[in-house]
Amino acid sequence: MIDVEPLIVSELDALLPLPDGGRADWQDVVRRAGLDRRGVVLRVRGRWPLGRRRSLALVLLAVAAIVFLVAPALGIAPPVLDFFSSRHAPKRVVHQFDLLNVGAPRGMSPRVIAGEARLVTTYHRHNGVAFPLWVAPTRKGGFCFVFGFGGGCADPKMPAHNEPGDFNGGAIGLGRYGSTVLAGYVYDKNIADVEVRFRHAPTVIVPLLWVSPPIDAGFFFYDVTRGQQRRGGPVAVVALDEHGEVLARVVWIFRPKPAWFDPRKVADLSKRHVILRSGQASITIAPSRTGGNCFWLRYRYEMMGTGCAPPRYQAAPMAGGLNHGTNFTVFSAQVKPAVERVELRFQDGTQIVLHPVEGFVLYTLPKSNWPRGHRLTTAVAYSATGKQLNKQTFDPKHFGTYPCSKPVPIGAGETACP
Amino acid sequence: MGRDQRIVVEIESLYRARYRQFLRVATAIVGDEAAGHDAVQEGFALALKERRSFRGEGPLEGWVWRLVFNAALGVRRARIARREALDSVEEIASRNGHVDEVGVRAWVAALPERQRLAVYLRYYADLDYRAIASALDVEVGTVSATLSAAHRALRRSLEEVER
Numbered sequence: 348m349i350d351v352e353p354l355i356v357s358e359l360d361a362l363l364p365l366p367d368g369g370r371a372d373w374q375d376v377v378r379r380a381g382l383d384r385r386g387v388v389l390r391v392r393g394r395w396p397l398g399r400r401r402s403l404a405l406v407l408l409a410v411a412a413i414v415f416l417v418a419p420a421l422g423i424a425p426p427v428l429d430f431f432s433s434r435h436a437p438k439r440v441v442h443q444f445d446l447l448n449v450g451a452p453r454g455m456s457p458r459v460i461a462g463e464a465r466l467v468t469t470y471h472r473h474n475g476v477a478f479p480l481w482v483a484p485t486r487k488g489g490f491c492f493v494f495g496f497g498g499g500c501a502d503p504k505m506p507a508h509n510e511p512g513d514f515n516g517g518a519i520g521l522g523r524y525g526s527t528v529l530a531g532y533v534y535d536k537n538i539a540d541v542e543v544r545f546r547h548a549p550t551v552i553v554p555l556l557w558v559s560p561p562i563d564a565g566f567f568f569y570d571v572t573r574g575q576q577r578r579g580g581p582v583a584v585v586a587l588d589e590h591g592e593v594l595a596r597v598v599w600i601f602r603p604k605p606a607w608f609d610p611r612k613v614a615d616l617s618k619r620h621v622i623l624r625s626g627q628a629s630i631t632i633a634p635s636r637t638g639g640n641c642f643w644l645r646y647r648y649e650m651m652g653t654g655c656a657p658p659r660y661q662a663a664p665m666a667g668g669l670n671h672g673t674n675f676t677v678f679s680a681q682v683k684p685a686v687e688r689v690e691l692r693f694q695d696g697t698q699i700v701l702h703p704v705e706g707f708v709l710y711t712l713p714k715s716n717w718p719r720g721h722r723l724t725t726a727v728a729y730s731a732t733g734k735q736l737n738k739q740t741f742d743p744k745h746f747g748t749y750p751c752s753k754p755v756p757i758g759a760g761e762t763a764c765p
Numbered sequence: 766m767g768r769d770q771r772i773v774v775e776i777e778s779l780y781r782a783r784y785r786q787f788l789r790v791a792t793a794i795v796g797d798e799a800a801g802h803d804a805v806q807e808g809f810a811l812a813l814k815e816r817r818s819f820r821g822e823g824p825l826e827g828w829v830w831r832l833v834f835n836a837a838l839g840v841r842r843a844r845i846a847r848r849e850a851l852d853s854v855e856e857i858a859s860r861n862g863h864v865d866e867v868g869v870r871a872w873v874a875a876l877p878e879r880q881r882l883a884v885y886l887r888y889y890a891d892l893d894y895r896a897i898a899s900a901l902d903v904e905v906g907t908v909s910a911t912l913s914a915a916h917r918a919l920r921r922s923l924e925e926v927e928r
Contacts, residue, residue: 355916355919358873359793359873359884359885359888359889363789365785365789365889366785366788366798368784368785370788370802371781371784371785371788372806373781375806376780376809376810376813377810377813379806379809380809380811380813380814381810428771428774468775470778471775471779473782473826473892473896474891474893474895474896475823475827475893475899477824549785551781552781554777554778554781556774556778568778570782572786573891
């Protein structure tokens, strides 16, 4: 049987390639709809001669239409959605916002006002799938959002963070959802447009939906088409002012991950071997073709971490932390060759000394270290001469790090081990 | 911003994001890009004018696709009525039974209207079955059957040529 689909695709593509968007003219659509640039309904204007009072009423109606209804959508001013007139979120969504508060590490709760969560808009992917955007203000003056299968929080008071290659990248809160959806927000009112730029496809202008205080941010959404994916996909999201000047540009999110990022690509698996075991935890390593070793940290059969960063990327003499599951807590770290030993200090004054094996240390904390008063507080790396090279501290009061027999409620209907 | 204004914003957002796909499908229906552009503009203008009639029972995009189709089909019918010379795939369709060009494009043009629209939406607009169903105002199963029928017809034509 002949598979006709590839033939259809190629023939139709040849017959009518995807046209460029040069003809696109939204203002023409608006005019054809009977709405002029100033937002006056032409049909209403035509009725003015009917009588002075009636004309006046119609003029007032038209003005009201400009102010409240039509003008923002016509680009006269940025469309601003009145947050408090938007629909309240249902209980299940409010619960998702509650989880943002209780799920955050101690001292890092976004303090979102979950009960004020509202539906800002519903975006649609080009396959018809709906992406409702729920937003709630925080007590810190920012906002949190739940969107598709993701979510997050923004705080305008936090200093903007720039990744290498970006220009004022912190001005654009950008997320990728699945393989094609780009969505995010901006705060700067000077930003008039957000563009998505592609490797080999025309640039697309994405409309901004501004939301009134307390949110006070503009949101955008773009679903990259299969055609754009085939042409190399997006390479940048750019924010422009009304004169077309670039105010911010994000590129790092589109950069392919370096080869060393994926152990499957760079590890010499024929030389893979276990170097450390502690309880049921283990560390396996294999040489990486980009330098150094790839490692796999496991507890029984559960993978807890892996990586292949070349040694030059390890900035600190010791990089590690606590991993935990329902019935275990494990300390592990990667250390530089200068580290001769790592000392673990506990709340009850006890200490454990670990000696690195091929640049790694591993320790499964016994049950006696699970209760408060006995937990890990500090890990200190020393050189052979006894010089302290690095120190990491751990918060013993942090919920959920250690197993327990009686989890306690932490809000939003959730429980965690204290 | 009320529901009405939100719909206006969503329609504008759809236009800016998907204009090229709308233009491509409309051009395929109408026969040339200028007329296709006109159909897209008319379809979106109608969407703005009739936005209050959108009840939100399905995706907004599907509803707008229907309006653009109707605008494009209207343009095409008007042109045929005026007996304009069509130099497009639609011309070949109008001469069904006298196909003088062999190839998938001619066979697509000769498909019944719903099958042809489904093919355009699938391959020109990159829509999935659910979105096509919404645009054609039919069930998803009907889209599947319609596209299968189109594939069957195209496969038959191809096998006849290869025989």
